[in-house]
Amino acid sequence: MPSLSPLPFLLSLFFLPHLSLSLSLSREGLSLLQAKNSLADPGDALSDWNPLDSTPCNWTGVTCGSASLAVTSLDLSGLDLAGPFPSALCRLPHLSFLSLASNELNDTLPSSSLLGCSSLAYLDLSQNSFVGPLPTSLPSILPDLVHLDLESNNFSGDIPPSFGQFPRLRILSLVANQLTGPVPSFLSNVTSLRELNLSYNPFSPSPFPVSFANLTQLRILWLAGCNLVGPVPPDLGRLSSLVNLDLAYNSLSGPIPESITGLSSAVQIELYVNSLSGTLPRGLSNLTALRFFDASVNKLSGHLPEDIFLAPNLANLQLYENNLVGLIPRSISRCKNLADLRLFSNQLDGPLPSDFGKHFPLGFIDLSDNFLSGEIPASICDGGVLSELLLLNNSFSGSLPQSLGRCTSLTRVRLPNNRLSGEVPPAFWGLPHVWLLELSGNFFSGSISPAISGAANLSMLLISDNQFSGPIPEEIGALSNLFEFSASNNMLSGPLPLGLRYLTKLGELDLHNNSLSGELPQRILSWKKLSQLNLADNDISGGIPPELGVLPVLNYLDLSGNRLSGEIPMELQNLKLIEFNLSNNQLSGGLPPLLATQTYQNSFLGNPGLCGEWTGFCPSPRGVNPDRHVFVWLLRSVFILASLVLLTGAAWFYRRYRNLKKAALGTDNPEWKLTSFYKLGFSEEEILASLDEDNVIGSGASGQVYKVVLGNGETVAVKKLWGTSKKNDIFQSFGDGFEAEVEMLGKIRHKNIVKLWCCCTNLDSKLLVYEYMPNGSLGDQLHGAKGGLLDWRTRYKIALDAAEGLSYLHHDCLPPIVHRDVKSNNILLDAEFGAKVSDFGVAKTIGKGPKSMSVIAGSCGYIAPEYAYTLRVTEKSDIYSFGVVILELVTGKFPMDPELGETDLAQWVCSTMEQKGVESVIDPRLGLCFEEEIRKVLDVGLLCTNFLPPNRPPMRTVVKLLLDVAPVNKLKPPLKDLNPSP
Incomplete structure (x- = not known):
């Protein structure tokens, strides 16, 4: 017998175990590996899919049957996978559940890619980037499908007729795509449907499909934003199993049919933002399960029916912005579960029922902008959970009930512009959770109670235009969160309390037209955030404290009409003031040189002892x-x-x-790293040495900003990012890729993007060094006291500049960049009022498709509706926010201006134009010289704020539309003669 060679034998001992392990991996495991190889996995989420395993049942996202060990379920949602649909998954013969939601899958979805997936009962491909038509053969390929979710993709074209042939489908969601054609009536053939959601697609105008009334098993019907027109069909009442009905944001007209009271199982009905008219149907009390009813922003008229409040489970009723008249029925007191009532902007009148709030757990009430009268019921907070009380712009009279002083659940109180009188209950001043207390425009008397020290959360105290008297209590210094204190046009007396200087978050202090006396407070360096100080028309004496001149963001200063004496401190010329008035005092001496200009020529009138540079200003x-x-x-x-x-x-x-300072900041620490993006004429030591409190010019969610004057005479802005202890830490926004993101932003080269010179980092701190913009932000210039300085030509040029900056980010950067926080405060203005987009603290690259975020980024009033709904990041979100900026430029109003009530600027512009015409929304400071141009720019803003994302034009188109309004070669130089050199 021949002898065996030892080498092959040893090799076989080494390779056979590995070969057997590879061969032992099931065919299903190999199919999964093939699917993995067809996808990009940047986060290495599928790293444990190991070909040496004997079974895939322990791999990420994989679930196997308990007996057969066959793969039955695959959940790969939210793993940032990219690429086309992995058709290899359809080689898993027992796969019944497949979720690839919230990834970056792209390309088309042909029917052929799903061949072999016939066992699927659940398919979720939502929040990806699939394009092209819906796969037409889906019903025949997937006969057992029960759940189909294709929400938040880019599917386009008509819904194919074959979608009416699913034999077992219960849930169909196609929300937020780009589907066109009419809302298809053939979906009524899928009689097994329990949930149907077609919302937020740009369907062609079409009536509500009457045949949907045949879907008798339907529990959820969402057709919001589907371009539905015509009446709500009476047949809708046949859907007796319907729990949730959403027909909002359409163009439905006519009355709400009486048959809607047949929806006996309905818990939530939403009909808001349509053109419905007529009266509310009687018989709503038959909706015994109803908890939420919203028919706001329509043209409903008539009286509130008594029986609407007899629906035993009604918890949320929203009928605001209609034409409802008459009394609020007494039957409301029998509504045992009412928690949220919004009837603002109607024509309701008369008093509230005397037991209003006594028998139901009222948490939110807004009855603003009506003609309601009588006293505020003492029982309004008897439920113990009232958090928001909004009754502004009515005719309520009498005094505030003492019971409101015990309503510790309150967080927001707005009662301005009524006829309320008497003294405010002492305990009411000190409610611990209230952050907004607005009592302006009434006839309140008495004093501000020292009990206000208990209002630890108070941020805005607005009590102007009343008859309050007595001193401002010293206890106001305990309000550490107070940002705005407005008490003008009262009868307050006595000196300013020393406690005011401890309010480190104070941003606006307006006490003009009172009888305050004494001297201005000294040692006020803690007012780092104070931008507005108005103490005009009081009896204040003494000198002007020099500390006012070193407050970093003070831009509105009015001390006129007092008895101030002495010289004007030189330090005041350091301020960048848009409103400055020291008139009618007893000041003397010379003017600081930088204030002796025509810009401030009316700021010093009525001071006989004051010397200036104009003829006749001082006696000879x-x-x-x-x-x-x-x-x-x-x-x-x-x-x-x-x-x-x-x-x-x-x-x-x-x-x-x-x-x-160097020692404290660690400038000698070798760990400091300077990353420059341009040739620099300064070092990190020069930057670090200037980061003291005296140079702070602003503070935001991501960090603090310093103005740094360099040794070479240039000026830069330095943002010191908050440390990791901050809740809104910038590092959390950037994640572990901070350096990569900053490097990406450092490569941006565009005249309308703020230049990032460099960044300095060590283990504890991160600094961003930007070019300095001397005219601050658009928000400051537009909404300051001299917003009229921004004439139309200047505003138009700012809009065009900002649009070009955003267009560059969206279309010329690879990958594209979505800013995510476009707002007027993030558009900065240079010395010539040229606009540049700034603050990329929450910016994101979007690569080949949209990306879903775990939290909403952005600012209130600017956030696109679908972003808050889906957390889906696309350039369309920026376009909506930019549209709001355009509306700001045209109207001169804040995005969430108190004058707008509870609506945002985009909604207010649309509704006001419809009711009063376009002239009523244009900022009156602009005049009528450029009315045609203003109208055209307003149209661009309305296009950008279209509710449906696909209908918003891309930024390149926005730039072209703005250029078409007024060609650049016809522009006049903005603000050429408004700020001449001294």
Whole structure:
């Protein structure tokens, strides 16, 4: 017998175990590996899909049957996988559940890619980037399908007729795609349907399909934003199993049919933002399961029916912005579960029932902008859960009930512009959770109670235009969160409390037209966020504290009509003031040189002892006393000597401070890393040495901003990002890829994007060094007291500049960049009022498709509706936000202006134009010289804020539309003569 060679034998011992392991992996495991190889997996989410395993049952997302170990379920949602649909998954013969939701799958979805998936009962491909038509053969390929979710993709074209042939389908969701054609009536053939959601697609105008009434097993019907027109068909009442009906954001007209009261199982009915008219149907009390009814923003008229409040489970009733008249029925007191009532912007009148709120758990009430009268019921908070009380712009009278002082659940109270009177209950001032207390425009009297110290959460205290008297209590200094205190046009007296200087978050202080006396508070360096100070028309005396001149963001200062004396501090010329008035005081001496310009020529009138540079401003001297000359010379000599001593001491102190600052910041720490994107004329040491509180010019969610004047005379803005202890940490927004994101932003080269010079980082701090924009933000300029300085030509040029910056981000960057926080405060203005987009703290690259985020980023009033709904990041979100900026430029209003009530700016513009015409929304400060251009730009803003994302034009088109309004070569230089050099 021949002898065996030892080498092959040893090799076989080594390879056979691995070969057997590979061969032991089931065919299903190999199919899964093939599917993995067809996908991009940037996060390595499928790293445990190991070909050496004997079974795939323990792999991420894989579930096997307990007996056969066959793959029955695959959930790969939210793993950032990219590529086409992995057709290899259809080689899993027992696969019944497949979810690939919230990934970045793209390409088309042909029917052939799903061949072999005949066992699927559940298919979820939502929130991806699939394009092209819906697969027409889906019903025949997937006969057992029960759940189909294709929401938030880019499928286009008509819904194929074959979709009416699913034999067992119960749930169909096609929301937020780009589907066209009419809403198809043939879907009524799928009689097994329990849920049908076609919302937010740009369907062609079509009536509500009457045949949908045949879907008798339907529990959820969502057709919001589907371009439905015509009446709501009476046959809708046949859907007796319907639990949730949403027909909002359409163009439905006519009355709400009486048959809707036949929806006996309905819990939620939403009919808002249509053109429905007529009266509410009687018989709503038959809806015994109804908890939520919203028919707001229609043209409903008539009285509120008594029986609407007899629906035993009604918890949420929203009928705002209609034409409802008459009384609020007394039957409301029998509505045992009512928690949310919104009837604002109607024509309701009369008093509230005396037991209003006594028998139901009212949490939110908004009856603003009606003609309601009588007293506020004492029982309004008897349920103990009232959080928001909004009764503004009515005719309520009498005093505030004492019971409101015990309503500790309140967070927001708005009662302005009524006829309320009497003293405010002391306990009401100190409600612990209220952040907004607005009592302006009433006849309240009495004093502000010291109990206000208990209002620890109070941010806005608005009590102007009343008859409050007495001193402002010292206890107001305990309100550490107070941002705005407005108490103008009252009868307050006594000195300003010293406690005011402890309010470190104070941004606006308006106490004009009172009887306040004493001197201005000293040591106010803690007012780092104060932008507006108005103490005009009081009886304040003494000097102006020099500390006012070092407040970093103060741009509105009115101290006129007092008894202030002495000289104007030189420090005031450091301020960038858009409103400045020291008129009608007793000031004397000379003017600070930078304030002696025509810009402020009306700021010093009525001060007989004040010298200026204009003819007739100071009385001419009649003679010269030589002894006075000698005295003045001696006085100046002493002053010069003292100044030299002071400057020498200050220089020594500054050097010591700078050395200590360097040590504290770690400038000698070798861990500091400078990443530059341009050739720099400065070092990180020069930047770090200037980061002290005196140079702070702003603070936001992502960090604090400093103005730094370099040794070469240039000025930069330095953003120091908050540390990791901050809730809104910028590092969390950027994630682990902070350096990569900053490098990407550093490569941006565009005239309408703020230039990022460099960044400095170490283990504890991150600094971003930007070019300095001397005219601040568009928000400051537009909404400040001198917003009229922004004439139409300037506003138009700002809109065009910002549009070009965003167009560059969306269309010229690879990958494209979505800003996610476009707003007027993030559009900065250079010395010539050229606009540049800034603050990329939450910007994201979107690669080949949209990306879903875990939280909403952005600012209130600017966030696109679908973004809040889907958390889906696309460039359409930026376009909506930019549209809001255009509406700001045209109207001059804030996106969430108190004058708008509870609606945002986009809704207000649309409804006001419809009711009163376009002239009523244009900022009256603009005049009528450019009315045609303003109308065209307004149309662009309305296009950008279209409710349906597909209907919003891309930014390139926005730029072209704006250019078509007024060609650039016809533009006049903005603000050319408004700010001449001194």
